[in-house]
Each structure stands twice: as C-alpha cells, then as structure tokens.
Amino acid sequence: MLAATKGIAPQRSLLVVGAQILQILDQPTTISQTWTRLREWRASNGYHAPVPFGWFVLSLDVLYALGVVELDRELLSRRQADATSAGGR
Template sequence: MIAATKGIAPQRSLLVVGAQILQILDHPMTISQTWTRLREWRATNGYHAPVPFWWFVLSLDVLYALGVIELDRELLSRRRADVASAGGR
C-alpha cells in the first residue's frame, strides 16, 4: 500500500503518489487545487492508473506523517527543510 506490492501497481503506491504531489506543490494550494493539479499532471505524464480521492488523501497523510507537508489556514504547502530537520511541528 505505501510501497508497490503484488496487488498495488508502482504508479499507485502511496509513496509514488506522494512524490507526485510534492512535485506539483510548488506554492501553497488548497486541497482541491492540489487534487486538480495532481490529476492533470498524471494525465499529462502518462500515469493512467486511476487514483481516487481517498487514495490522494492517504498519500497526504503519509507525507504529513513524514513531516514534509503542512496544512495552515486551509493551504497545503511543503515544509521548509530547516523546520523538518529540526523535528519541530
């Protein structure tokens, strides 16, 4: 589920979807803006395996648990490297 398995295609694993989210998260966005951009990015880049919204949300959960994204005032953004490495949330 988090990584690719026999039942989960590599392009649908939570880590791959999370990496794709980080790739498009170049500035703070709402969850719905991020979801729209992710779907557009996947279609443009040949990722045709369907990713439902709940799978997108699980990917956000993984990224949050890893400390690489944050949600502040309804805007999703990457955490700064200096904050993430300090361990402070």
C-alpha cells in the same frame, strides 16, 4: 500500500503518489486545487491508473506524517527544511 506490491501498481503506491504531489506543490494551494493539479499532471505524464480521492488523502497523510507538508489556513504547502531542528526529531 505504501510501496508497490503484487496488488498495487508502482504508479499507485502511496509513496509514488506522494512524490507526485510534492512535484506539483510549488506554491501553497488548497486541497481541492492540489487534487485537480495532481490529476492533470498524471494525465499529461502518462499515468493512466486512476487514483481515487481517498488514495490521494492517504498520500497526504503519509507526507504529513513524514513532516514534508503542512496545512495552514486551508493551504497545503511543502514544509521548509530546518537543519537546526532536524536532530531533534
């Protein structure tokens, strides 16, 4: 589920979908805008395996658990890396 397996194609693994989300997340956007941009990006970059909305949400959950995205006032954004607090995690 997180990574590719026999039953999950590499382009549908949560880590790959999460990486694709990070590629398009160049500014704070709503969840629905991010979903639309991800589908457009995947279509234009040759990723034809469908990603259901639930899988997209699970990918966001993984990114949030890893501390790389945050949701503030309904806007999703990349979390800024703070080198001073990295040791405290």
